[in-house]
Amino acid sequence: MSQFEKSLEKYAELAVKSGVNIVSGQTLQINAPIGAAEFVRKVVRFAYEAGAKNVNIDWNDDVITRTKYELAPEEVFGEFPGWKVTAMEELAENGGAVLSVISPNPELLKGIDPKRIATFNKTASKALHNYREYMMADRIRWSIVAIPCVEWAEKVYPNEPIDKAMELLWDSVFKICRVDNENPVEAWVKHNDFLQEKVVQLNDKRYKTLHYTAPGTDLKLDLVDNHVWKGGGANSEDGKWFNPNIPTEEVFSMPHSHGVNGTVKATLPLNYGGNLIENFSLTFKDGKVVDFTAEKGYDTLQHLLDTDEGARRLGEVALVPHDSPISNTGLIFFNTLYDENASCHLALGKAYPNNMKDGEKLPSEEQEKLGINQSLTHVDFMIGSAELNIDGIKEDGTVEPIMRNGNWAF
Amino acid sequence: MSQFEKSLEKYAELAVKSGVNIVSGQTLQINAPIGAAEFVRKVVRFAYEAGAKNVNIDWNDDVITRTKYELAPEEVFGEFPGWKVTAMEELAENGGAVLSVISPNPELLKGIDPKRIATFNKTASKALHNYREYMMADRIRWSIVAIPCVEWAEKVYPNEPIDKAMELLWDSVFKICRVDNENPVEAWVKHNDFLQEKVVQLNDKRYKTLHYTAPGTDLKLDLVDNHVWKGGGANSEDGKWFNPNIPTEEVFSMPHSHGVNGTVKATLPLNYGGNLIENFSLTFKDGKVVDFTAEKGYDTLQHLLDTDEGARRLGEVALVPHDSPISNTGLIFFNTLYDENASCHLALGKAYPNNMKDGEKLPSEEQEKLGINQSLTHVDFMIGSAELNIDGIKEDGTVEPIMRNGNWAF
Numbered sequence: 001m002s003q004f005e006k007s008l009e010k011y012a013e014l015a016v017k018s019g020v021n022i023v024s025g026q027t028l029q030i031n032a033p034i035g036a037a038e039f040v041r042k043v044v045r046f047a048y049e050a051g052a053k054n055v056n057i058d059w060n061d062d063v064i065t066r067t068k069y070e071l072a073p074e075e076v077f078g079e080f081p082g083w084k085v086t087a088m089e090e091l092a093e094n095g096g097a098v099l100s101v102i103s104p105n106p107e108l109l110k111g112i113d114p115k116r117i118a119t120f121n122k123t124a125s126k127a128l129h130n131y132r133e134y135m136m137a138d139r140i141r142w143s144i145v146a147i148p149c150v151e152w153a154e155k156v157y158p159n160e161p162i163d164k165a166m167e168l169l170w171d172s173v174f175k176i177c178r179v180d181n182e183n184p185v186e187a188w189v190k191h192n193d194f195l196q197e198k199v200v201q202l203n204d205k206r207y208k209t210l211h212y213t214a215p216g217t218d219l220k221l222d223l224v225d226n227h228v229w230k231g232g233g234a235n236s237e238d239g240k241w242f243n244p245n246i247p248t249e250e251v252f253s254m255p256h257s258h259g260v261n262g263t264v265k266a267t268l269p270l271n272y273g274g275n276l277i278e279n280f281s282l283t284f285k286d287g288k289v290v291d292f293t294a295e296k297g298y299d300t301l302q303h304l305l306d307t308d309e310g311a312r313r314l315g316e317v318a319l320v321p322h323d324s325p326i327s328n329t330g331l332i333f334f335n336t337l338y339d340e341n342a343s344c345h346l347a348l349g350k351a352y353p354n355n356m357k358d359g360e361k362l363p364s365e366e367q368e369k370l371g372i373n374q375s376l377t378h379v380d381f382m383i384g385s386a387e388l389n390i391d392g393i394k395e396d397g398t399v400e401p402i403m404r405n406g407n408w409a410f
Numbered sequence: 411m412s413q414f415e416k417s418l419e420k421y422a423e424l425a426v427k428s429g430v431n432i433v434s435g436q437t438l439q440i441n442a443p444i445g446a447a448e449f450v451r452k453v454v455r456f457a458y459e460a461g462a463k464n465v466n467i468d469w470n471d472d473v474i475t476r477t478k479y480e481l482a483p484e485e486v487f488g489e490f491p492g493w494k495v496t497a498m499e500e501l502a503e504n505g506g507a508v509l510s511v512i513s514p515n516p517e518l519l520k521g522i523d524p525k526r527i528a529t530f531n532k533t534a535s536k537a538l539h540n541y542r543e544y545m546m547a548d549r550i551r552w553s554i555v556a557i558p559c560v561e562w563a564e565k566v567y568p569n570e571p572i573d574k575a576m577e578l579l580w581d582s583v584f585k586i587c588r589v590d591n592e593n594p595v596e597a598w599v600k601h602n603d604f605l606q607e608k609v610v611q612l613n614d615k616r617y618k619t620l621h622y623t624a625p626g627t628d629l630k631l632d633l634v635d636n637h638v639w640k641g642g643g644a645n646s647e648d649g650k651w652f653n654p655n656i657p658t659e660e661v662f663s664m665p666h667s668h669g670v671n672g673t674v675k676a677t678l679p680l681n682y683g684g685n686l687i688e689n690f691s692l693t694f695k696d697g698k699v700v701d702f703t704a705e706k707g708y709d710t711l712q713h714l715l716d717t718d719e720g721a722r723r724l725g726e727v728a729l730v731p732h733d734s735p736i737s738n739t740g741l742i743f744f745n746t747l748y749d750e751n752a753s754c755h756l757a758l759g760k761a762y763p764n765n766m767k768d769g770e771k772l773p774s775e776e777q778e779k780l781g782i783n784q785s786l787t788h789v790d791f792m793i794g795s796a797e798l799n800i801d802g803i804k805e806d807g808t809v810e811p812i813m814r815n816g817n818w819a820f
Contacts, residue, residue: 034447034469037444040474041471044477045481048478048482053482054482055474057469057471059471061447061451061469068454068465072458072464076464081466082496083493083494083496084493086492086496087491087494
C-alpha cells in the first residue's frame with residue numbers, strides 16, 4: 001500500500017470513528033461526489049466493519065449539477081422530491097448517521113443565474129426542514145469531510161502545475177485533519193480536550209456582549225441569555241460522541257437575533273453554492289442587516305440575504321485564534337469547512353438551538369422570542385485577522401479582552 | 411473532439427432519442443454505475459435539450475455493491491427502502507422514463523453466498539412489483555444500454571492487453587448498436603422496420619406449438635392463444651415509440667406457462683446477478699422445470715428456480731437468427747443484453763402481458779388462467795446455435811420449418 005493510500009485509509013477510518021462514530025446496527029447515509037469514490041469505498045468498508053447494518057450512498061456529480069442549472073426549466077428549481085424528504089426523515093427517526101463528503105469546486109456555478117441557485121437552496125431547505133432540526137440539534141450523528149479535486153487544488157495553488165497542486169492539497173488536508181498522526185482517532189480525542197478547556201472558560205465568563213474591532217469592523221454582538229459555548233465534538237441524543245466537522249478549530253455560541261449592531265467586514269471570500277462573494281461588509285441594526293457592500297458577487301449576497309427574514313440575522317458566533325493550524329498554512333481554501341476554521345466567523349441564518357441551555361427542547365415560537373434565530377439557511381462568513389480585537393462585556397459593564405491581534409487574550 | 415468522443419456523443423443521443431424518446435416536460439430517471447459518468451453526462455445534456463424537465467440519477471458502484479454482499483448483516487438483504495419504491499412508482503405514474511446504463515462485470519459477485527443474492531433479488535422484485543408492471547406492459551418508456559468497463563473487456567477478450575481489450579469492446583458496442591452509422595437514430599428506424607416484417611409474418615402464421623431440436627434439446631413449446639409476436643421497439647401508453655433494449659435483434663412472444671414439455675440445453679453461459687451459470691439444461695413437464703443440470707453455478711441456478719413458482723416456468727420465447735450482427739462477431743459477451751440478441755432464447759419467469767392480445771388489461775388471476783406466467787423474476791437464457799432447428803405446428807397439425815441450422819427458414 002502506498003503512503004498516500006495508507007493516509008487515505010486512516011482518513012476514512014477517522015470519518016467513520018471520530019466523525020459519525022458508527023455503532024452496531026446503525027444505518028449510514030453518505031452524500032458524496034462520484035470523484036471521491038476511492039475514499040467512499042474505504043469509508044463503506046470501515047462502516048460495515050464497525051457494525052453498520054446498511055450504508056446508502058447518494059452520489060452527486062458537479063458536471064451534471066451544472067448542466068441542470070444551465071438547461072433545466074425554471075419550475076424544477078422550486079420542486080423537491082417528496083421521497084427524498086421521507087428518506088432523510090426516516091433515517092433520522094431510526095437513528096441513522098449522515099456523512100457528507102464534499103469535493104468543492106469553488107467556481108462550479110460561476111455565471112449561473114443566482115436566482116436559480118437561491119430558489120433551489122430555499123426549496124431544498126424548506127423540504128428538509130424536519131431533517132435539519134434533527135441535525136442542528138445534534139439529535140443524530142453527522143459529519144462533513146472534504147476530498148481534494150482538481151478544480152479545488154487549482155484555486156488554492158494557482159501557480160503550481162496541477163499534479164503538484166493536487167499533491168500539496170492532499171498534504172494540507174491530511175495535516176489539517178491530523179491524519180498525519182500515528183493514530184488520528186486518538187489525536188482527535190486530545191484535540192477535543194483542548195477545545196473543551198476554552199469552552200469551559202468562556203461558559204464561566206457569562207459575557208453579555210462581544211465587541212469586535214478591526215479595520216472596517218466595529219460591531220457589538222449580544223449573546224443570548226443562558227448561552228452555551230461549544231467546541232469540537234458533541235453528544236448525539238443517544239449519548240455518543242461525534243465530530244460534525246473535520247477539521248474543526250472553533251468554539252462557538254449564539255448571538256441574540258435582535259441584539260447585533262454596527263458593521264463587520266469579511267476577511268475571506270465566501271463560497272455560496274458554487275459562487276464566490278468577495279470583499280464584503282454587513283451593517284446591522286437591532287440584529288438585522290440593514291446595509292451591505294460587496295466588491296464581487298453582490299447579487300449572490302443579495303439573494304442569500306433575501307432567503308427569508310432570518311437570513312438577515314445572525315445564528316452563530318465562533319472564535320478561532322489567528323494562530324491556528326489552518327490559518328498558519330497561509331492559504332485561502334475558498335471553502336467554508338476549511339476557511340471557517342482558520343478564522344473567527346459569524347453565520348447568517350438559523351441558530352443551533354443547543355447553543356442555549358435546553359434551547360432544543362423549546363418550540364420554534366418560544367425559541368424566536370428568546371433570540372434563537374430561525375431561518376431556512378445557515379451560512380458562515382469569516383471575519384478573523386491579525387488585526388481583530390474582541391472584548392467581552394459583562395452584565396455589570398466590566399470589559400475584558402478576549403482576543404488581541406487575532407489571538408486569545410487569556 | 412476525438413473519434414471516440416464523437417461516437418460516445420452519438421451513442422448518448424441514440425439512448426435519449428431512440429431508447430427512451432424523451433419529450434418536453436418529461437422526467438428521466440437514469441440508473442448508472444459511476445464509471446459510466448462520461449456517457450451519462452452526455453445523456454443528461456441531450457435529455458435536457460430534448461425538453462426533459464428533470465433528470466435524476468441513481469448511481470451505483472460495483473466495489474461498494476460487493477462490499478455490502480461481503481460484510482453487511484444477513485437481515486439487510488430482506489429489506490428494501492420504502493422511499494425508493496415510492497420514488498419509482500411516482501415516476502411511472504407521472505409518465506417519467508427510465509434509462510438503465512449497465513457496465514457489467516460478469517464476475518462481480520463470484521464467491522458470494524448465492525442465497526444472499528437470491529434473497530435480495532427477490533426482495534427487490536417484490537418491492538418494485540407495481541413499478542415492474544408499468545415497465546413490462548410498456549406503459550412507460552424505458553431502455554437499457556451497456557458501457558464497457560475493464561472487467562467486462564477482460565472477460566470478452568481474455569487474450570488481449572487491457573487497453574486493447576477496451577478498445578475492441580468499445581468498437582464492438584458501437585458497431586452492434588449501429589452507432590457507427592452516419593445517423594444512428596435513422597439506422598434504428600430502418601432496423602425496426604426490418605424486425606416488424608418478421609413480426610407480421612409470424613403473427614399471420616398463428617402457430618400453436620414450436621418444436622425445438624438440437625444436440626441435447628428436444629422441446630415442444632405451446633404458444634398462448636391470441637399470442638402476439640413483437641420485436642424491436644414498442645409504443646408506450648401515450649403512443650410514443652421507444653426501444654427497450656439497445657441492441658435488439660429478437661422477435662419474441664409468449665409460451666403457455668403450462669404448455670412446455672421436453673429438455674432444452676443452454677448454448678451460452680448465463681450471468682445471473684454477478685455469477686455465471688455454464689453448460690446447463692432444463693427439463694420441463696407441463697410447463698414446469700422438473701429437472702436441471704449445470705456444470706458450473708448449479709447452486710445459483712437452484713436459487714433462481716426457487717425464487718417462486720413462476721421462476722420454474724417460461725415467460726418469453728424469442729427468435730434470433732444465428733446469422734445476426736452480434737452472433738457474427740463470434741464473441742461471448744457474458745451479458746444477457748448482448749448474448750440474448752445473438753441467439754434464440756427463452757426466459758424463466760414473468761411474461762410480458764402484451765405478448766397476448768389485450769393481456770395487459772387483465773387482472774393477474776385472469777392472466778394466470780390463460781397461461782401468462784407470473785413471477786418476481788424474468789431471466790433470459792440462450793439456446794440458439796448453428797445446429798438448432800425449429801418447426802412451427804399449426805392447430806390442424808401442419809408442420810412448417812421456422813428455422814433451419816439456426817437461421818430463418820422463410
